[in-house]
Amino acid sequence: MDHTGRGWDGETLDLAAYLGRISYEGDLAPTVRTLRALQWAHAEAIPFENLEAALGHPVPLDLGALQDKMVRGERGGYCYEHTLLFAAVLERLGFGVTGLAARVRMGSDKLRAATHALLLVEVPGDEGRWICDVGFGEGVTEPIELVHGAESARNGRRFRLERLTAQEWVLRSARGVPVDDDWLDLHAFTLDPHYSADYVVINHYISTHPNSPFVxxxxxRRPDAEVLYGLTGTALTARRADGTVEERLLEPAEVPKALDEVFGIRLGPADTAALVTRLT
Known part of the structure; x- marks a missing residue:
């Protein structure tokens, strides 16, 4: 067991429960093929959601709490929760895992704090280094090789990595029908290592500060084979690969049902009532 705080507690992971949660029965050898299959299964099964922060609850990041919530509790999470859970899985299977932090852009040039967590994954046997971004919520369902210009494309959703400077990389998303100059900057990151302790500090700001977009x-968010479903406040959206978006405004009382039926997120009675009251 790593007592230095630099590891991801993979040895304490309930691997069987996690694999059952994501309905994965494939190969577990630490290969690129396994990495791709695991990331897709994780993204499809475990939704992105911020409901603990939205309701004013603590967001613990220890692996035990993450498993209780996201694996046994069949809930989702946001970037720190997804990233730390997936890091433990990959470490347990023999991948090399480094935590990273990114500055969210979403098309803006404004310098923001590095508040997003993602992973740099090394595959044994010198199969390159890969960016795994399981917790961004924008449908990044495949690892992308850390190579300038590398792309991933699945179900019509395209992402590209580009090197901006000697230290900085940017992840971009194609907007609608692919054309060479129609890319949206999602976030920018460096390869400086980050650890669980770093994410705990950043998570405190994101989950409690009144200026946080998640408070x-x-x-x-939840991707499927054709659509990226989204909920922000009471706005329910379905975004297709061609860029078309369907949006419907829900009544506050309809939101818990949408969370259940569209995202697979089931709240208890107390949280359901609190959410409807907050939205009202």
């Missing part, structure tokens, strides 16, 4: 309103 006070529910946000959820």
């Amino acid at each position: 006070g309103r529910p946000v959820a």
